[in-house]
Amino acid sequence: MELYLNGEKADLAPDTVFAVTVQSNDITRPDTVQSSYSNTLTLPYTERNHRLTGNARQVSSLSPVPYRVLEAQALHDGVEVLPLPKAYLLGAGAEGYEVDLFSGAVDLFERLGDKSIRDLDLSRFDHAWDFEQVVAGASSWRTPEHGYIYAPYDTGKPFDAASAWAEDLFPSVFTRTVFEQILQEAGVNYNGIPDELWDKLVLPFSNEKPLHTEDWINARIVEMDTRLNNTAAIPVHDPGVLNVTVEVDAAFISEAQASSIGVYLRRNGVWLDVQEVPVTTLGLTKLNARFKIHPTMDLAGLEVWTIRTNLIPAGGDTVGNSTYNYYTITSKYEQEAYFNTEWNTALNLPDIKQKDLIKAIRALFDLIVHFDSYSNTLTFTPFNKLEENKVLAYDWTDKLVYNGVVPVQYKFGEFAQKSWFRYKKDELGGDGDHFLTVDNTQLEQEKNIVELPFAASEETNGGIRIPFYSRKELTPSNYDVATDTITTRNSLSLNDKDKVWVKNASGDADVPRGWGLYEYVKDRAPQPDGWVLLEQEFYYYDTKKVEPRMAVLGEQAEVSIWKTKSYAIIRTTCKLQFNPISFQTLLPTRYKALQGVLDKAKGITPRLLLDVTDVAGYDPSIPIWLEEHQSYFYLNQISEFTGQGPTECQLWRL
Structure with a gap:
């Protein structure tokens, strides 16, 4: 075995055991993404290792090496068992420097850290939030390449899916646009998400209020x-x-x-x-x-x-x-931010961590996530694909080492008899939760397996509802006099600072619709007597916090987008729907293969005589065939491969 740190070969003790655990996706934990890793290696105290580690054994050393992730290369018989791993210097022990190696998606998630999707550079999609841009952005033909779409949804104001004021419409940002920007800024490629909903997923505006930078x-x-x-x-x-x-x-x-x-x-x-x-x-x-x-x-x-x-x-x-x-x-x-100003795309996204969005997409569609370090590419494969890939299965029958009874497991990870997949709770949201069943009375009755960082949305005939607006109510203490129209208001006999509630203020050019609350200005030279508009029904709303939402572009529909009380443009746009991404819809379809694993679950941990090419070529989307068991299996993990004998593997029957 050979180990290189930052391009230079490190010294290893003759009896060094290098054991590699290989995995991409632990299917017993759908809410996580895993990486391959090594056992802890001990580098003996030699002059070369002192130099490579910045002499980190010495307390007086000021070298930054112990505080950096190191580029590494681990070779077994000349073959890289861990593709392009990262080395972490843990400390200096009694016998040498202790080092762990990690390979796969861990490097990506380290780079993402706790960054929010609001930290992304989406400035190319910033635009004027005005009538012209709303009309242009409402078109049903818009795609993730356009960044966003103005699709109507119920925000808590009076809602008509066929008729909307331009300033009541907010942009929904395509999820794929955000997802690809995350990977681009992290310097990672990906091969797409193979699901029919991928290009239709959007993040509707769901913050308490729009913001400026x-x-x-x-x-x-x-x-x-x-x-x-x-x-x-x-x-x-x-x-x-x-x-x-x-x-x-x-x-x-x-x-x-x-x-x-x-x-x-x-x-x-x-x-x-x-x-x-x-x-x-x-x-x-x-x-x-x-x-x-x-x-x-x-x-x-x-x-x-x-x-x-x-x-x-x-x-x-x-x-x-x-x-x-x-x-x-x-x-x-x-x-x-008010209408007729600039819309900042990134700042007005929900405040969700970038890595949590990646994990949420993985959980929505039950995807196997595999990171190829050589091509720097994330591959997403539906777990259902394993059924199709049975024709490509690796036959490892001859690699079985018979040394007694193969251990068999009946408990699948942390799953319970009812294993719940949930959306984040929001009292203003809908119900998108559902469960997979496990016919095993030895398990807990119920358990939460997945909780997404989004809340479910109630869906009506006109689309989804995200009620971050709530109507204020005028009370008698808000005004001194009530009248019906602007005309009747102008005939009143009033004192300075009297407040007048005009129930229908549409005669005022500054009031699009509804009532207006005015203050009368009198005897304030040089100002002539007149009116100050204090509030109007069109804007008389409180805003409140709701949890982030995700939706799907649904069927096309025509909507009249109004600029003034007498001018509108009709556009063909899309309704926003939630039901297609409710777990009540997703579990019977995207989780069909996993449900098959759960039914009479059988997990085995046989010892297999693998060679280095078996480990280096690990592809979690290809099943394993074992003739003795007359079954196909998902290879969940290769545990502590050393190349010096049989290796224990964790397999789940498909």
Whole structure:
């Protein structure tokens, strides 16, 4: 046996035993992916090994080698038994340096670490979240190459699958797009997922609210020093929640006239919202204002405007006026993204670990995962494929070593009489759980075998339901006067700051539909008397956290996508469905072969006289035939192969 670390041959003791355990997928644990590994090797303390390990035995050594994954090569009779393994230096023991070797998918999962799918670079799919892009993105012909699709689904707002406002639609990102980006950034190839649903799987937007990146927010921060001007205006170019802070450092307070600072949202000189605070003490006075710039608002001429009353710069005439040392205004958007701004694809994905998404896909379709280190390729094979591959089976009958009775197992891993496959729990979700049965009363009654990082979705005739919106309710304390229409509102006799609930505000160009809540502005020169829109039914919703979801593009359907109350475009899109990926659907189909293994389960651990090519050519998708047992088997594991005698193998009857 020969061992190389970072390309240089290491010294081994003459009696070194190199034992390899080979596996890709332990079918008794469908929620995991395994790798092949060696026994712990002891490298004797020689000058060469000291150099290779950075003299790690010495406490005073500052070498980084013990803290690095090392490239390794393990040869048995000139053949690599572990393909391109990674070496981990465990420590320095009494007889030498202790090293473990791992080969296969472990390196991929080490690289992925705890990265979220939100950490991926999907910037090529970022786009303007507006009417034009929603209409273009709703087309039923879109594929994973397009990255996303705007397919309607019920978010908790009034829902009609055949008619939707553009701003009520959110992009669903193709799962394959995300999956392939994970592997691309990890530097790994794959041969596709051989399932008819693979190109139809999507991750619908299911977060509490859409978000902007910090870069987007920071690029729109405006800070102004208004020391020399009585007023200052900041143009508003984007919808969203805009926080505005005005600070004044008062140097002198006049008792002759009241002083104040104010922030106003106005369009072409007409005030839309007013927030003021008096300046009554020396030192710092701060006004924090918050304006909701709804997507339906006309942004032409819209600005945030500040004005101070009876305040002048320090050093000037103080007669009748207060003075200040500095006066600043700052505007900054909150992170929530509004319609008619930019949609960041990665940031608005569910917060799921990249490795958990890979394991979830493996569990959904009962896939055998095998990593070829030489081609750096992940291969996914349905477990059902073993039935077809019986014609390719390896006949290992002559390799059996007869040394008594072959041990037989009847308990299949941690499976129970009812082995549950579950979606993540969400009280706002549906039911996608189901179970495989094992006819063995010696086992536990029930046990959870798989839990996906997604919640199930309730499905209706119009598609799936992900209710992250919930309706707020107006109460009498929210308004002073109720009226039916904009016309009847305008005929009311009101006082300054009276709040009026207009039950049908469709006469207001800024209100797409439903009611509006207004504040009356009166006797505030130079502003003419008028109305400030405080809330409207179209946006009067709370948002709440729901668990991540996965869905399938289903049947095609026409939908009218509305831009305004009088303009819509009809597109042929796809409904989102959940039932095709419910375990009630998947277990009878994708898990058919595994159910066959569970029925009267028989696992044997015979000793087989394998050679190095048997181990190096391990392919978990090819069954093993043993004439003595007149059966085909799944090779679950080759245990501690040394090349110096029989090797114990774990086989499950197909």
